[in-house]
Each structure stands twice: as C-alpha cells, then as structure tokens.
Amino acid sequence: MSCSSSLILPSISSNGFRRFSPLKLDKSRVFMSSISVGSRIAAVDDALFTDYKPTNAFLFPGQGAQAVGMGAEAQKVPAAAELYKRANEIMGFDLLDICINGPKEKLDSTVLSQPAIYVTSLAAVEILRAREGGQQIIDSVDVTCGLSLGEYTALAFTGAFSFEDGLKLVKLRGEAMQDAADAAKSAMVSIIGLDSEKVQKLCDAANEEVDEANKVQIANFLCPGNYAVSGGVKGIEAVEAKAKSFKARMTVRLAVAGAFHTSFMNPAVSRLEAALGATEIRTPRIPVISNVDAQPHADPDTIKKILASQVTSPVQWETTMKTLLSKGLKKSYELGPGKVIAGIVKRMDRGAEIENIGA
Template sequence: MRSVLGNSRIFSRTPGVKQARLPPVRTTATASVVEKASDTKFAQYTPGTAFLFPGQGAQTVGMAKDVVEEVPAAKDLFDQASEILGYDLLKLCVEGPKDKLDSTVISQPAIYVASLAAVEKLRQTEGEEAVQAADVAAGLSLGEYTALTFAGALKFEDGVRLVKIRGESMQAAADARPSAMVSVIGLAADKVEELCEAANKEVAAEDAVRIANFLCNGNYAVSGGLPGCEAVEKLAKSFKARMTVRLAVAGAFHTSYMQPAEETLREALASTEIVVPRIPVVSNVDAQPHSDPDTIKDILARQLTSPVQWETTMKTLLEKGLQRSYEIGPNKVIAGIVKRIDKAHSVTNIQV
C-alpha cells in the first residue's frame, strides 16, 4: 500500500494546560508573519488543483463506515489512530453517540483521520495520479493539520497526537472561562465589524467579541464572551442581519480566550518534527503558504488565537488561477462556502 502518510516518533508526554488570566479579546482581524529567507519557496506559487480539508463541525455520526469497509488503507489509519488515542475512534465515528463525537476532544481527531481516509479513498478509486494532481492544499482551522499531513510536512502519527492535544487544550481553555461563538448570516464583513463594535459597547472589555471566522460574504462567525455574544444576537436584526446561529462549540475559538491552549500547543509543536511541504499549504492566519518549518509551527500555535482567513485564502487562490478544487473529508461545508465565493468554480466532494 502506497500512502502519503508516514511513520513518526512518539511524544513522551502531554503538556498540562496553563490556567493563566487572559487579556481582553483583541478585535483586529489580520495577523502578520515575519518573513524569513527560508520561507520563500512558495512565494510565486501558481495553483491549479486544490485539496481542501474541513474543520470542526463537519463530523456526523456514521462517517467513515463505508470507507473503512471498502478501503483497507483507510481502516489502517483508524487502527493506528485508535492505538495512539487510547480509544476506538472508528466506533465513535460510526456509532456515536452524537454528543461525544461532537465534543472538541473527539471531533478534532475524528475529522483529521476521516479526511485522510478520504484521501485513501480517492487513491483507491481514481488512482495515484488523481492524488498527485493536487498542487496546493488548505484546511479550515483544524483542517490545516490535515493539509500539512497530506503535503508531507507532518507525519500522520504526530498529527494525531497534535490534534489530540489541540482538542484537549481548547476544551480546557473553554472550560476555564465561559465564552461562545455566533454565526452572523446575511451581512458583509464591514457590517459585522460594526455589529461587534456596537455589542462591545454594551459589555465589559473582557467579554468583547470579534470576527473569528472569515468564511465568505454573508457568513462570518463572531467569537468572544457570553455577554458579548448575547449582545450580538440582540443587536443583529437592527443591523439587518438575516439571522444569527449560536454555534455548538466549546467556546470562543480563534480569540485570546484560547491563549492557554496556544501555549500548550506551542510546547507540543516544539517537540514535533515538521519539514518543508512538498506543495504549498495556505495558512489560516495570513492566507499565505509557508515553507520554513519553524514558521509553520509558529503559525499553527497562533492559529488558535487568530481569525481564520478562509475568505481571503479562497479569493487569493481563485485570483491566482485555481482551476478546480476537491473537498476531501466528511460533509460538504467547504464546497458550500466556495460556491458562495465563486458559483462557477468546480468543486468535487470526496466524502467518507
């Protein structure tokens, strides 16, 4: 069996979560990355075919059932992951219960492994040529780990351990300080920014909100303290939002509420081998691909407290001439977002 997924060394320990007092949520929507000479390999990349990997929220009970029965390489991935995690990941994906699969701690490893199982499905059904056709990759939040693994920068076993630590530390950070996320539907980004500013005037600084996920025009996720999220929900209609939806997540992801998780993840990344990707992997933090391993580690840590720049990622790829995309993994979340950005763009779903 030939696979893009390699073997890896094992972490000696899982760092503990630090319960430090957190600063107020920052409201800036962009993040800069210091450019290194070793980080310019993909500076002039030209995308043709993109593999796009989903993030938390794409999971559904029953996923992976068929793929592990039909694709031996996919079953091998779940077996390896279960051994590392210490529980039967496949059983949780196939049988649930839903509330457990939806938890941050379980859903992140589940989506990571299921998405890489979908790569093996594509390999078996359409051949190695179809897999190697991808010349750029990206992943929505958690999906960035899947994209880096697909691109050969991160070994599968290390990826499993990292997303386990990521999920656990994010859950712990959410438990330490009540927070939430709200999807605002029907407004442009500048109007959502104005909505956040209005909501923040009604709450204490430590409960402020900001846009955490820039998905596409009319679909932005706001993240922050519970009072701030409640203020957004109360004021949304006055800003002519079509609706708001409280997201079923543990807390205010991609804000400074996740600072303890960033510190924990940074420690884990320091002891993880990451190498130069074989193809560009576009970062959620700055919508650019990076080739320097230390920069990639820094970005993966910063991703937890930085807004997800998915809209800019897709627009940049399309402006650079992207011809077609594959959404690789459970559900069709990314395809729906891409179609909102460019209805004519070709997106093929490889689901599990």
C-alpha cells in the same frame, strides 16, 4: 446559494506523490531551521512557495463537519481502514466506533471531533487513491489548505509531519482548546446575511455594552454573508440582540465549547508550542495556505509558530479562497466529512468546479 452556517474550525505515505523540483532560494530571505540540535540543517526559505500557481487543490474541513456514520465508507478500502486502527492506538480507545455509531453529543465534543475529522479526511485521500484515476488526481494537486483544524490535515497530506505526529498534535489541540473554553464563559455565533464591515460594526456596538471580559470579535471570515463572532457570553448575547437592527438575516449560536480563534484561547497556546517544539516538521512538498495570513510557508519553524498562533487568530478562509480563485484555480476537491467547504466555494464563485470525496 449561501454557505453553511456551521462553524468550521480547523503521514500519509508520500509514495506516489509528485514532488516539486528544487527552486532557487532568495538568500536574503533565508534563515536557519533548528529541527535538531548538533547537526547541520539546510537553510529553508520561508518564501519558497510565494509565487505559487494553483491548478488543482485539496481542501480539508474542520470542526463542525463531523457527522455520525463517517468512517463507514473507509472500511471498504484497506489503506483507509488502517488509519483508524493506527488512530485507535494513539487515542487509547475505539475512535472508529464513535465516528460510526456516536452518540452525536460525544462526537461533537471538541476533544473528539477534531481527531475524528483529521483521520476521516486522510482516509478520504486513501479512498480517492484506490479508485480508478485517483492517483493521477492526487499527483495533479499543487496546493492545499484546510479550515482551522483542517490545516493540520493539509500538512499531513503534504508530508510536513507523519500521520501519527499530526494526530497527536490534533488530540492535544482539542484538549487544550476544551480546557481553555472551560476556564471562561464564552461562546460563538454565526452572523448570516451581512458583509464583514457591517459585522464589525455590530461587534463594535455590542462591545460598547459589555465589560472587557465579554468583548467580541470576528473570529472566522468564512465567506461573504457568513462570519462567525467569538467572545464572552454577554457580548455574544448583545450581538444576537442587535443583529436584526443591523439587518442580519439570522444568527446561529454555534455548538462549540467556547470562543475559538480569540484571546480566550490563550491558555492553549503554550501547550501547543511545547508539543510543536517536540515534533519534527518538514517543508511541505506543495504549498499549504495558512489560516492566519492566507499565505503558504515553507520554513518548519515558521509553520510551528503559525500553528501555535492559529487558535487565537481569526481564520482568513475568505481571503484564502479568493486568492486561489484569482490565481486561476481550476478544480478543487473537498476531502472528508460534510460538504460545507463546497458550499463556501460555490458561494464565492458559482462556476467553480469542486468535487466531494467522503469517507
């Protein structure tokens, strides 16, 4: 079984959520967080969650998981339906209508797919909460992460920021990434059937034939046999032309705006930094594994820096999943549209238990 060839880029009320008991801080690793000016802020140890022991995980999808019709199921659950109403006010148009009715081309755009997936994934949490035993499942979750965009969803789930603040960030993120993509001719392609070392050699071979503006790199370490490469269009074309000689099973050009998770996205970083700087971010109540370094972070300022650098950094999803599984993860839940993450998890461990909660 192989995982999907699609690229996945990437406050619910905390009432009823189980909270971690206070942990002792290693003062050698403590530094001050500056969320507000003029008030004394408790020191936050960024290594608070380093020794986490995962049991049950919530996994949130990213760009590429969207599909026309998503959100329809959420309308049967008042708390889930309410999220779309709140989203419409922030977006300034009927996001739910686009989710349910499309058109597909509009929903697939970076500026719309990212907020649509964010809202639909958090609506899936409310669908789960409403079913018998759902709150118990939510209470049992002790680690979470999301694929690129999904990292924002995971942070909202843990109370690191409000639903509204998260949606505003995701909206801006989608717009900034679209603008950065429009500024240069770039693209992405999935390489199917090679390990990461061979994909790197394929990239090296392609880079020998193009100028600096068209260089390529691995941008998304999804799972064994599926890696996404980003870069200039000529570099991507060189990758596609050489892939068979490297014994790749196939290549799939991705329907995205441009070379995500590379330096092509540099113009988006300053806009994200400004928005994140103006957003209140709190320590997550459970570990949220970062796409940048496959580690959990507790310090709000560190989380802000990680999120700003995430758009230009390769997605370390393969390492994240391997780490969770090696640490003894028992069950995962994929919340939101699509079943791509389930395919990745099963690719890495056929015996892994994972359940999809759609909306």
